[in-house]
Amino acid sequence: MKVVYHLGVHCTDERRLVTCLRANAEALAAKGLIVPDPEVYRPMLRNVVNAMKGKPSTPETEETILDAVMVQDEAERIVFSNDAFLCVRSWVLGRGTLYVAAGDKVAGLVNLLPSHEAEIALAIRNPATFLPALFQASKNASFDDFLGGADPLGLSWADVIGRIRAANPTVPITLWCDEDTPLIWPEVLRAVAGAPADLALEGENDLLAGIMSAEGMARFDAYLNNHPGLTASQRRRIVAAFLDKYALADQIEMELDLPNWDEALIEELSERYDDDLEEIAAMPGVTVLTP
Template sequence: MTSAVMSAEFTAPFSPALVVPLPEVRQWRIHLGAHKTATTHLQNTLTEIRPRLVARGVDPIPLPALRRAGIAQALNERRLATRLPILRGVIAKRILCELLDPLREGPETVILSEEKLLGSPRRVFSDPIYPMVEHIVPTLATLGGRADVTLFLSIRNFAGQLASTYAQELRVLPPPEGGFESIRARVVANPPSWFDLARRIRAVAPNAPLRIWRQEDYRAHKREILSELAGCDTGPLPELADPTRTKSPSLEAIREAEALPRNLSSPERRRIVDAIFANAGEGTRFAPFSKEEEAMFEARYVADLARMRDLDPEMLMRF
């Protein structure tokens, strides 16, 4: 019986002699996100099949437990020690032992799927996108001192991803000055690139394999994708409904959320916006880019995928 199980079920007075130490992790399989790429559905599926995977020697830590433990926040803190390569691994291992071991079921292969490792969703609007990559990825890569580390990234066409991320961020923050139009003008003038993100990840973690899948492939190829993430065949997957919480809201709902007072607290804003989005109905699809701009993003997406294949034929999953 693992210490995690005992902590949940054992109610007698604590005795150190009863604690069985967990085996050291030998394989880390870390899904970084990105945001709004069917991550919630994937994470819910991993949680649903966790007992089956644990029996096969793989432990996917449920996202709610990762969030409660504050794993992403702890690893992303800009401590002086994590800037020094010689200390990075020690700090990362200490954080994960303290926060993660109580959540583990025992297997030596652990899956983490947590898009907040890349930072908050709005970091995709930065230039370059996800600027925390150069901090968090080297920290994660140091776990490879005595274990194998494999990184995973899920991506999608930016035309849809940027619009969905903007809607999600309205739950916690007021819109930027100018609303989405200010973002649209910037990303059309200087489009983001998934290839550049992949190249940045490879640059700071050259020894960690990077595997990438497209959200557009996820629905038809869930089992192949989750099996690749797990490092073993998952077996048949349950049919889970799409999460309603992450469903893209209508244009009318977004306009209502944008009009809320800017001085609302984050909890109050989330409560109100969640109610707006839940009660809005279908409405008009939020499509902030013109047809020409959507075509530009699609062409750049196709080019990014080709450049990934040229950089490393094994990087992009093919079906």
């Protein structure tokens, strides 16, 4: 069985992926794809990881985990999702490094069910908006306190993924950019779930409904109904066209009113983010989903 750990990360998914997959749990289960209730497994997995202290689970522990989450006797794939798998939100910039313990944390997850094949899935986000979003969700009084001495220009997603790969060299990673999610959401859902391309997923357009006007969504739904059988690339072009006309500005734009967070810094962070993506895409064992 393949075991997928969806890592989030913070300020990207906001539970949308697991919510959509859970809404399709019955259809997915018929294909041997299990998406258990996060409320059942999140505390349990955390407790097991802490108890094992880096060691692989015993066969008895594996059996206990699977007994708690399996809704049928056999499955080909199971998906666990938690944006706190790498750390809690307040530790994202621990020791001035982005997800400093990412490699070890993923190793702990892989050791939960060592007799099964592990996979990792996650979205990443441009630090130019990722850090402000994290700050807004934090309890820090000031942005400087939030950064805790971390240099925004020194934070690298390529470094994070590199550390995960170094600690878990045989574990494949599927990754996508949060900025691309509206265009590739159906592909993301199917890639994580391992679902066939022709399996209809209820709610796969809910993400668009949150960033597009009601009129736009009505027209979009009508277009899809009148044009069945669109390829993924055709659908992406249609989504882009509808968002260009009907997107809700307050849902897709972020006001970055922070000290010293000027256009020059934003541009530099964005350029480094693009460089990181190129480096990540070249890493062995990493699949990057793109529009």
